[in-house]
Amino acid sequence: MRTDKNEINTQTVKTQLTDVAKMLPKVDYNRSMKIQQPFLIAGIIPLLVLSLQADDLSLLSPEKRSLLYHEQERIDAEHQKLRYNWLSPINLSGSYSRDKSAQENSATSTTESLSASIAQDLFRSGGITYQIAYADTKKQSENDSYNLTVSDLNLQLFTALLSYQKNRYELEQSQKKLDNYDIEIFIKRQLYDAGKADITELNNALMDKSAELKTYASLRYSIAEQRYAIAKLSDIDPDHFSLPTFELIREEDYLKNRLDLRYARSQSDMYDNLYGVTKSGYFPTLTLNASTGYHYYDSQSSLGKYDGYAYSTGLALTLPLTYNASATIQEAKATYLKQVADTADKERDSKASYGQSLALIDSYREYIEITTKNLSLYDELITVTKAGVDTGYKTGYDLLTLQNTKAIEEYTIKINELNIQLELAKLYFAINTAKETL
8 A cells, every 4th residue: 555755744743743742741831720812802792891882981880980970960069169159148037035124114025026138248359250260160170180080090991901911912922932941941851861961051941931930920910910900990801892992192182182281271270260369358348238127126115116127238348457468379379370380391291201102102013013024934934844844854843842932923913012002092091081982
């Protein structure tokens, strides 16, 4: 019976690879943790989260949503309180009394009254206008702070999701490195036993594997840490969540719409109006005093009785003289000017921050480009090595090592793509509170 030469070569490759796998140490690096498949792409399984509207809070946990909802309620209520804080209350009062006098046959008298009074400022040297403007700008400032908080929570969530996937790729990459170290240690052990290698070479290989095992253990913890970080913020299952793609934000939009800059600017406006309120508090104030009510008086004495309405009106001009007035006004002014300077500093920092992010993204892209070129070289080497194994000139060890190394480089590309997404997410959430499309 004649056997085709190609069948022999193919069988030889399979046999050698099987033998290599059998001879390598059987180490379960995963232990109790099973490396799951990468994130499932959209459409493979129906995701509840995709049915949610992509509003600012849709991906956050119910507890976080409740907390933020009540914070928004507080902001609205405080605005109403501050905006009309300059209006004075109307004071209602009522009284009844019966007196017995020691004079003139123990005469008695009865008094009843019901009244309403108010002392309302009509003019505060501009203070009323400043008070209303202060309430409006304070609400705007707190709304900007609220948006900044929501943006930060969503950034934390997506950073954890991206880091979770990145760590999983790094873990799988580490597994491939460990496979290569096993091959290297096996070969060097054989050479050392045969007297063809120095103990230093074997020791170095063992030390390299030991270092990689520590990296592997660290990555396992990082994956768990990211899962806990996600659980603190959301009910999302990171294994079944399809991550969106972040695009580069234009520098013009980034500098104009940064949420922290909006907050800083609204803070400046708020402190400007607060300075006006403080200053006006030490200037003249014109107040209307008015009261009206019903009055009944009946006396057995010669005074007679009165049953009818009574009222009074008047104006009061007040000029407070306070020893600390100048210092208090100067303190409010300094607070405002400091906030203006802080806003300008943040604007300057934003330009540098954007440029730094671009440089980092370019670095990751360059790394991907270099690695991609290396992959074509590994394809050629694998093809040549496989042919060498077919003809008996190469061993299965060489082929396995190259295949593992190629996989390591492929993971390097995936990891750097996620590094780019992490940086783009940071730029995105600097001007947005949530991801608009999921």
